[in-house]
Amino acid sequence: MGQIEWAMWANEQALAAGLIMLTGGIVAVAGQFKGWYFAAYAIAAGVFVCLLEYPRSKRKKGSTMERCGQKYMTAVLKVFGPLTRNYYIRAILHAALAVPAGFLLSTILGTVCLGIASGIYLLAAVRGEEWRPIEQKPRERPHMGDTIKQPPTNPPPRPPADARKKPPAEAGGQVNPITVEAE
Amino acid sequence: NTASVINLWPVLEVVWLGLNLYLFIDTFHWYEDEDAYLYTRIMLGSALAWARASATCLNFNCMLILLPVSRNLISFLRGASTVRALRRQLDKNIVFHKMVAYGIAVNATIHIVAHLINIERYHRSQSKEAGELQNKLSALGKNSHESYLNPIRTYETNTTEEVLTTIAGVTGVVITVALILIMTSSTELIRRSSYEVFWYTHHLFVVFFIGLIFHGMGQLVRGQTPQSLLLHNVTYCKDHYLEWEKATQCPLPQFSGNRPVVRVMFVVMHSSGVLELHMKKSGFKMEPGQYIFLQCSSVSQLEWHPFTLTSAPEEEFFSVHIRVAGDWTIQESLEIPSRSIFLNLLAVDGPYGAATTDVFHYQVSVCIAAGIGVTPFASILKSIWYKCCNPSTVLTLQKVYFYWICRDPSAFEWFADLLSFLEAKMAEKGKNDFLSYHIFLTGWDESQATHIALHYDDKMDVITGLRQKTFYGRPNWDTEFKQLAENHPSIGVFFCGPKTLSKILQKMCNSYSSADPRGVQFHYNKESF
Numbered sequence: 001m002g003q004i005e006w007a008m009w010a011n012e013q014a015l016a017a018g019l020i021m022l023t024g025g026i027v028a029v030a031g032q033f034k035g036w037y038f039a040a041y042a043i044a045a046g047v048f049v050c051l052l053e054y055p056r057s058k059r060k061k062g063s064t065m066e067r068c069g070q071k072y073m074t075a076v077l078k079v080f081g082p083l084t085r086n087y088y089i090r091a092i093l094h095a096a097l098a099v100p101a102g103f104l105l106s107t108i109l110g111t112v113c114l115g116i117a118s119g120i121y122l123l124a125a126v127r128g129e130e131w132r133p134i135e136q137k138p139r140e141r142p143h144m145g146d147t148i149k150q151p152p153t154n155p156p157p158r159p160p161a162d163a164r165k166k167p168p169a170e171a172g173g174q175v176n177p178i179t180v181e182a183e
Numbered sequence: 184n185t186a187s188v189i190n191l192w193p194v195l196e197v198v199w200l201g202l203n204l205y206l207f208i209d210t211f212h213w214y215e216d217e218d219a220y221l222y223t224r225i226m227l228g229s230a231l232a233w234a235r236a237s238a239t240c241l242n243f244n245c246m247l248i249l250l251p252v253s254r255n256l257i258s259f260l261r262g263a264s265t266v267r268a269l270r271r272q273l274d275k276n277i278v279f280h281k282m283v284a285y286g287i288a289v290n291a292t293i294h295i296v297a298h299l300i301n302i303e304r305y306h307r308s309q310s311k312e313a314g315e316l317q318n319k320l321s322a323l324g325k326n327s328h329e330s331y332l333n334p335i336r337t338y339e340t341n342t343t344e345e346v347l348t349t350i351a352g353v354t355g356v357v358i359t360v361a362l363i364l365i366m367t368s369s370t371e372l373i374r375r376s377s378y379e380v381f382w383y384t385h386h387l388f389v390v391f392f393i394g395l396i397f398h399g400m401g402q403l404v405r406g407q408t409p410q411s412l413l414l415h416n417v418t419y420c421k422d423h424y425l426e427w428e429k430a431t432q433c434p435l436p437q438f439s440g441n442r443p444v445v446r447v448m449f450v451v452m453h454s455s456g457v458l459e460l461h462m463k464k465s466g467f468k469m470e471p472g473q474y475i476f477l478q479c480s481s482v483s484q485l486e487w488h489p490f491t492l493t494s495a496p497e498e499e500f501f502s503v504h505i506r507v508a509g510d511w512t513i514q515e516s517l518e519i520p521s522r523s524i525f526l527n528l529l530a531v532d533g534p535y536g537a538a539t540t541d542v543f544h545y546q547v548s549v550c551i552a553a554g555i556g557v558t559p560f561a562s563i564l565k566s567i568w569y570k571c572c573n574p575s576t577v578l579t580l581q582k583v584y585f586y587w588i589c590r591d592p593s594a595f596e597w598f599a600d601l602l603s604f605l606e607a608k609m610a611e612k613g614k615n616d617f618l619s620y621h622i623f624l625t626g627w628d629e630s631q632a633t634h635i636a637l638h639y640d641d642k643m644d645v646i647t648g649l650r651q652k653t654f655y656g657r658p659n660w661d662t663e664f665k666q667l668a669e670n671h672p673s674i675g676v677f678f679c680g681p682k683t684l685s686k687i688l689q690k691m692c693n694s695y696s697s698a699d700p701r702g703v704q705f706h707y708n709k710e711s712f
Contacts, residue, residue, distance in 0.1 A: 004377035012367040033303045105342040106299050112360055
């Protein structure tokens, strides 16, 4: 599996884990389950993980499909530099975030899923992968090509550039109102 | 060709969605309304119904999901399919697979959330704040003669520990994780960038299905047993929980993990050694002439015995008549009041078998029963009686001849009782001529013969007590068929009994049917067991 960028799967898994942890937390808090403080934590951790994982990393090869509206979080992640770029740090972070949610049944699924995501990120880090922001390409104004100085003066059919140096043979030549194409 | 242009796909989507909704709503209502789960609902509320309804949909969708990706099956269907529009739907197999997968994801979410709530509520029922009734229900099972309702037996535990020490809990976590991994590796991004990750991870479906099989086996969600429902009046007792075990209408309720389906309404012990069982099962629909399998767990968990149904579909219950023999010893229970017989009963499978509804399609039907073959005719005759009495039913059937040949009528006393009942009812309605029956006794001894001869002139038959006299010896079929042929144009003949007699009757039908199709025709229908 030479071409796989493991971080891509880790990213999907972590995002899913964040949502699962969030859901489990909401259920336990809404139901005021015993030990719901862990659930309140799980909601916070779930939201945090979702935000962190939302912007996709730029792939090494080929173009990357951005998630809708991810440029805002990309800007935030760029600020943290190596903390967000390095996948070792991310692996450890996810593992640490997962642990407290493991103490409550409602959020234990989130723990397991985030733990697995942490493992895949570790694998990605070992293989030298990194998170790279997807930069916005500056929008180029469509401008005229540099080679065209001015629009052509004579109507088509136009002889090649060298031939244009010669003055036209007949000044009163027929001007075709409609372009005539030679077969 | 317009057929190939028709897009059947939206129809399939709607059908699938409709089935899901039907299953969900039907199961939901069952668990919300069924008396057997009343006490369970006191502890769990509606979360019970949500969990079970989504479980039914999960069963349905998990069954479907493998079909569209079974390549050999798809190829076979393509070859076997003659309608092009249908064949083209097979091209959409992956789309269908994904749709079902989304269905599984949605239902799994509902199921997990509902059970999280259930487990928490079971745990809470053990705490003092839950109130007396919930505490009482949770305490059931502490003594040996009680069955438990609350799978969480004490408050001094945590829900995680409880779940992870049960098969259902562990398998639940495992299969959910497998499902999540399958889904995160199936996103279009992953599939396109690394097909191998998607492909290998998807094989976790093996783990998923194995876990799923074991997941439901624990039967942690329990309902009241049908026998307990008969003895313990839930409507009264739920408000008088302090009187349980003291009041006669509130013995302790008993619970089991099996979905309670069969209720034994009552049991009649006939002196001829025949047990008549009246039962009710929700959703049970039968036709006359069918049979069911019964399993009695106190006799054997593995054995299912077939019994012909002796009730008519028009009745509110269904019944069988069981001849007492073999392991099914009822001797001990003769002393016990009839209600508590079959305490650990009863599973019912069926009904099966070809229904003899054709009997209603002829103007004249001749029913012939030999020996034990009389049993399905109990159902048929009763059904004929109900239809004949129902003023709104337009019955093609105008006349029924019933021939009963048996060696020893005492074994079928209950059937003789039925005949006399029908005889009386027909007379009441002024339909004396509707049913004409003839009983032939083929076995008798000296003393019986003398007795019969002595009472020859009596109005009622001395053996059966019926108005129509019993004949002795086998019937003369030639005479019977000749007489039938003279009186009626088209006759349906229905037989249940030994093969030899079946062959004879078939020959009779053939020989007395006229060669002219406009003449008298006997149509032979054999009841097969």
